Amino acid sequence: AQKVTQAQTEISVVEKEDVTLDCVYETRDTTYYLFWYKQPPSGELVFLIRRNSFDEQNEISGRYSWNFQKSTSSFNFTITASQVVDSAVYFCALSEDSGGGADGLTFGKGTHLIIQP
Amino acid sequence: SQTIHQWPATLVQPVGSPLSLECTVEGTSNPNLYWYRQAAGRGLQLLFYSVGIGQISSEVPQNLSASRPQDRQFILSSKKLLLSDSGFYLCAWSMGDHSRFFGPGTRLTVL
Numbered sequence: 001a002q003k004v005t006q007a008q009t010e011i012s013v014v015e016k017e018d019v020t021l022d023c024v025y026e027t028r029d030t031t032y033y034l035f036w037y038k039q040p041p042s043g044e045l046v047f048l049i050r051r052n053s054f055d056e057q058n059e060i061s062g063r064y065s066w067n068f069q070k071s072t073s074s075f076n077f078t079i080t081a082s083q084v085v086d087s088a089v090y091f092c093a094l095s096e097d098s099g100g101g102a103d104g105l106t107f108g109k110g111t112h113l114i115i116q117p
Numbered sequence: 118s119q120t121i122h123q124w125p126a127t128l129v130q131p132v133g134s135p136l137s138l139e140c141t142v143e144g145t146s147n148p149n150l151y152w153y154r155q156a157a158g159r160g161l162q163l164l165f166y167s168v169g170i171g172q173i174s175s176e177v178p179q180n181l182s183a184s185r186p187q188d189r190q191f192i193l194s195s196k197k198l199l200l201s202d203s204g205f206y207l208c209a210w211s212m213g214d215h216s217r218f219f220g221p222g223t224r225l226t227v228l
Contacts, residue, residue, distance in 0.1 A: 033215040033216075035216075035217075037219075042221070043205055043207075043221065043222045043224065044219060044220070044221045044222060045207060045209075045219035045222075046219075047216070047217075047218055047219075050215070050216055052215075091161070095215040105163070105215075105217055107160070107161045109160055110160075
């Protein structure tokens with residue numbers, strides 16, 4: 001069975017600090033997909049990134065970067081030089097190839113990130 | 118580009134009243150459609166998904182039902198709301214490629 005653990009329930013940092021959100025996953029499949037979503041106070045879930053299990057290259061998009069390490073089953077998300085607009089709940093999610101498509105997307109419980117001015 | 122709409126954005130209903138939430142997707146054909154609920158405490162629970170018109174799969178037994186009368190329309194309904202039905206309802210779509218894109222959500226309060 002697949003599982004996603006976001007151990008950090010809430011993180012509070014001061015603006016301009018770097019912050020890393022942890023995500024650890026469990027799966028028996030060799031093919032799977034990992035995601036990060038952002039949920040601002042408005043409630044909409046905003047897609048940030050999708051990574052498949054065959055691609056361990058880290059990715060950078062502006063101030064956002066993702067570190068995928070299969071050896072530790074982790075897919076951590078770092079925000080560099082955080083801004084108040086980054087304040088949101090962030091969800092990590094996992095989809096197994098065998099259960100993908102119509103179902104099989106498992107979410108972590110989310111990390112509430114607070115950026116203080 | 119694809120867009121997904123949900124309405125209403127906010128709803129306050131008395132216990133025992135009926136419910137109808139609507140979701141429509143634009144810019145794609147034959148998407149997979151999903152209904153999720155997010156109760157206080159942030160967890161996301163998959164309620165229903167659909168791979169085509171008239172095809173509905175339920176993930177958990179509950180007071181709710183779903184229907185897909187058209188290719189890009191997904192409706193969440195209830196005949197009699199319970200207090201426990203309160204929450205934030207999110208519709209999502211995908212093309213069966215493991216990505217999932219969410220709508221703006223409907224915040225439902227049952228009093």
